[in-house]
Amino acid sequence: MSILSDVLATIFARQTRKALPPPPSARSTEGLIQDLLSTSGEISGMTAAAHILDRFGKLDDAGKIAFFDHLAGDLGISPDQVRAAIDAFEADPNPANYARFLAAAEPARQELARRLNRVPGATPQLVAMRADLLRLIPRKDARARIDLDFQHLFTSWFNRGFLVLRPISWESPAAILEKIIAYEAVHAIDSWDDLRRRVEPEDRRCFAFFHPAMPDEPLIFVEVALTRGIPGSVQKLLAEDRAPLSAEEADTAVFYSISNCQAGLAGISFGNSLIKQVSEDLKSELPDITTFVTLSPIPTLTKWMKEEGIDPASLDDEALRATTARFLLTAKRGDGMPFDPVSRFHLGNGAHVHAVHVGADTSDKGMAESAGAMVNYRYDPETFAENHERFAGDKEVVASKEVRALLRAKAAA
Structure with missing residues (x-):
């Protein structure tokens, strides 16, 4: 039944992407990203993710750089939260404190990429997104740190077992x-x-x-x-x-x-x-x-x-x-x-x-x-x-x- 459910979910998701409702005209890409990271609904999340990917694919280089600016500036980690989490774990290394540390230490852009990747056909779009990142952001630029997140995820997604x-x-x-x-x-x-x-x-x-x-x-x-x-x-x-x-x-x-x-x-x-x-x-x-x-x-x-x-x-x-x-x-x-x-x-x-x-x-x-x-x-x-x-x-x-x-x-x- 689990396999059948996965197959049906994939078919449904593909049909969903073909017939996506248009996003609210006033909703920015940054707003859609916020929606995607805050939603727990599968279909609403799929809709937001598909629109984000489609919009990124249509951006010119200046627009893509602005997108990467948002990833680097607004979807990173909070040093204060990381310090507080590691202090709590050091004082009491229980599973709950360890989980809080992991959550604080992971930038939100990694979870964004995971949620974007739930959309059928998203993986090659994310690979193309990283190609744009490597092309547009110099390696010594501070914003290039977001490539470490892509590398972290892609190393897992493209490991030998797959x-x-x-x-x-x-x-x-x-x-x-x-x-x-x-x-x-x-x-x-x-x-x-x-x-x-x-x-x-x-x-x-x-x-x-x-x-x-x-x-x-x-x-x-x-x-x-x-x-x-x-x-x-x-x-x-x-x-x-x-x-x-x-x-x-x-x-x-x-x-x-x-x-x-x-x-x-x-x-x-x-x-x-x-x-x-x-x-x-x-x-x-x-x-x-x-x-x-x-x-x-x-x-x-x-x-x-x-x-x-x-x-x-x-x-x-x-x-x-x-x-x-x-x-x-x-x-x-x-x-x-x-x-x-x-x-x-x-x-x-x-x-x-x-x-x-x-x-x-x-x-x-x-x-x-x-x-x-x-x-x-x-x-x-x-x-x-x-x-x-x-x-x-x-x-x-x-x-x-x-x-x-x-x-x-x-x-x-």
Whole structure:
């Protein structure tokens, strides 16, 4: 009966949203927010929430900034109430005092987001709302604190337990395939034929995470090449005239492109779970695959070289390999983390720097960003937990002997 009630409630709610009565013409959005936070009635709350979301979607940038001003200024926490609640809990840590502290410490805008999310179809609207927030409010602006509330909620709403891994193939719905083309952020997909070469052959795979509240919107996807041996050139990997390999002949799975799809979910980590789940599924399907690596871009290499006074055009292949190894192993931000964002991602997931390649990405983008260099990060199930701890605890960049030898050779020179 509970399941049936939920289904009927969902159907009723959707019909309710289609036939919403107009809000009172004089009722401001701030007034509707107050109504939503104060009401206990499900239908009246649904009506107010739907109107708030619809109004926000129609605002220009100035109107959206004013909306965020209201969230930051009027729907935060009261320091006095928090102090009083924590004093009461410290004096008597009973459940009632603990509940009062939790209520005081949570800003009203978090409860607003929860109530807005009760409206069918609200989740993608809230994701889009956060995308607007990230676009319009500078990170150092005090109002950017409200993004911590979005992050707190989205980390729960989009945790691994809710995500669905789906393979993307040439038989997938055209609307999904169009989004794969649009969202590809590493190696642009130039045409439908290009997409077909990436998802149809037996030695090519693509997987994406979806969320039940956004069933037609991929959150993140990974493109995989099944190969014999570890490749060192993305142009060869994606060549139009390459001879496809039988999947049973492959011994290596290469994650050559990972693309986040939703700007409003920036900073909500899916990549770690995606790579590990895909690795497990491929290993189950094809037991002869024993090596899992990336073929990754190095998007900040030439920027760093210029800051170091190094002219990429002056380096021969060996010098470029050694300089790239130096960058990957030693170039750090002020907080001690690697300079390169792709490196931070894979090392944080427990991979290690396995090999450096030059002439690996000769596209205009590859030459501009990394002088054509690329790197393999290797995911070894036996070591990635230890690697992750070394990186998270000590910011240690774990690398193969071959890559470390390049660094020593550079130092000797």
